[in-house]
Amino acid sequence: MNAPAIRIRDLWVNFNHVPALEDINLDIREGSYVGILGPNGAGKSTLLKVILGLIPPSQGEVLVFGENPRKLRLAGSLIGYLPQKPLSNPRFPVSVLDVVLMGRYGRIGLCRRPSRRDVEIARENLARLGILPLAERPIGELSGGEQQRVFIARALCLEPRLLVLDEPTISLDACAQDDLYELVHGFKEEMNLTVLIVSHDIGAVARHVDDVVCLNRRVHVHEPPPIGRLALESTFGCSVEYLFHGEIPHRVVRRDE
Ligand code: ADP
Numbered sequence: 291m292n293a294p295a296i297r298i299r300d301l302w303v304n305f306n307h308v309p310a311l312e313d314i315n316l317d318i319r320e321g322s323y324v325g326i327l328g329p330n331g332a333g334k335s336t337l338l339k340v341i342l343g344l345i346p347p348s349q350g351e352v353l354v355f356g357e358n359p360r361k362l363r364l365a366g367s368l369i370g371y372l373p374q375k376p377l378s379n380p381r382f383p384v385s386v387l388d389v390v391l392m393g394r395y396g397r398i399g400l401c402r403r404p405s406r407r408d409v410e411i412a413r414e415n416l417a418r419l420g421i422l423p424l425a426e427r428p429i430g431e432l433s434g435g436e437q438q439r440v441f442i443a444r445a446l447c448l449e450p451r452l453l454v455l456d457e458p459t460i461s462l463d464a465c466a467q468d469d470l471y472e473l474v475h476g477f478k479e480e481m482n483l484t485v486l487i488v489s490h491d492i493g494a495v496a497r498h499v500d501d502v503v504c505l506n507r508r509v510h511v512h513e514p515p516p517i518g519r520l521a522l523e524s525t526f527g528c529s530v531e532y533l534f535h536g537e538i539p540h541r542v543v544r545r546d547e
Contacts, residue, residue, distance in 0.1 A: 293356055295320040295452060295484040296341060301350035303336050310336045312507050314350070318486065320451075323478055325495035326488045328505040334488045335374070337505065338454055341486070342371055355451060370445030372438075372455045386432070386440050387425040390416055393447030415443040418477055435466040439473075446477065453478070455487045459494065467491070471498035 296318035303311040310333045318324055328334050339345045340352055343359030354362055354369070362368055370393075390412040391404050404412075416422040419439040424432060429440060438458055445453060455474070459467040471487075471494060478485045489495050495502060496515040504511040 292320055294318055295322075295355060296486075297351075297353045299351045301340065301352060302348045303333070303340060303345065304348040309348075309507060311340075314505075314509055316503065316509060316512060318484060319501075320484050321478075321482060322501055323475060323485045323499045324487070324501045324503060325499040326486060326503045326505055327490065327492055327495055329490060332506040334505055335456060338371075338456055338486070338488060342369060342454065366448075368451045370448045370450035370453045372441050372445050372453075372458055374456045374460065382430060384429055385426050386416070386421070386429055387412060389429050389440055390443045390447055393444035411449075412443070412447055415446045416440075418446065418480075419443045419473065435462050435470075438462065438470065442474070446481070449481075450483065452484045452486070455485070457488055457490075459489065459491065467494050468497075474498075 294317040296316065298314050298316040301311055301314040302309055314337070326334050326337065336345070340347055341354060341359055343354075343361070343363035346360065352359055387409075391408060393415075394404055394408045394412065413422060413425065416425055419442055421436060421439050421443070424436060424440075429437060432440065442455070442458070453474075459470055462470060474485055474487065475498060477483070487495070487499065499515065501514050502511065503509055
């Protein structure tokens with residue numbers, strides 16, 4: 291059997307002696323589409339940051355494609371990352387194409403000019419995300435969903451083997467969320483990517499991914515959907531307002547919400 295894309299053994303991460311992650315053991319198969327579910331403060335972003343080589347484990351071992359993640363990060367280009375808030379100033383006066391080209395800097399170096407091939411790759415990724423007609427528009431004029439696609443195109447420009455998305459659907463309506471999961475699934479297949487997608491939207495994750503990791507400081511479950519109510523409740527630490535129709539959990543929205 292192939293080595294996993296991500297291998298985590300006995301991982302602890304402490305902040306000021308308080309554990310944010312406790313004794314995590316996890317293998318993520320190469321080519322899989324994995325949802326990481328958990329409530330706020332569960333350590334989801336912390337886990338991603340360890341995988342991205344941005345923070346070191348306090349204890350334990352993490353290998354990404356057999357390498358130390360920090361080493362991978364310094365080497366440049368195997369991991370594409372979409373942070374929770376990719377754009378701090380949406381009025382920033384740059385075009386969509388410029389934003390996507392920034393994704394090539396991991397490969398071409400910060401001070402070098404992008405080549406014609408870099409521009410081609412940027413445009414290919416805009417087309418893959420269905421937003422090539424927006425290439426010359428200022429990024430700030432785009433809707434939240436369109437901006438999200440621009441930043442995914444930017445992450446893909448690195449030609450990564452692993453794509454990490456931190457709450458990418460948080461500002462999208464339900465239809466746009468489904469579209470995004472489907473889109474990610476499409477280019478995952480096409481580019482043979484491993485995808486990690488963090489969410490607290492149980493229903494959406496259960497519909498779209500191959501495997502779910504339920505995290506609340508510890509890993510409570512790591513298995514393919516459907517995930518049962520007990521597992522969800524032990525992860526979220528409260529009774530979860532979901533109905534199970536057949537295999538898929540659906541959120542129950544109260545009338546006065
Ligand atoms: P999630 O992404 O699931 O909402 P986080 O990984 O952001 O959770 O945070 C997990 C816990 O670790 C929280 O209690 C948070 O306050 C704490 N934490 C995260 N980053 C830091 C940091 N840099 N310094 C101190 N505490 C932190």
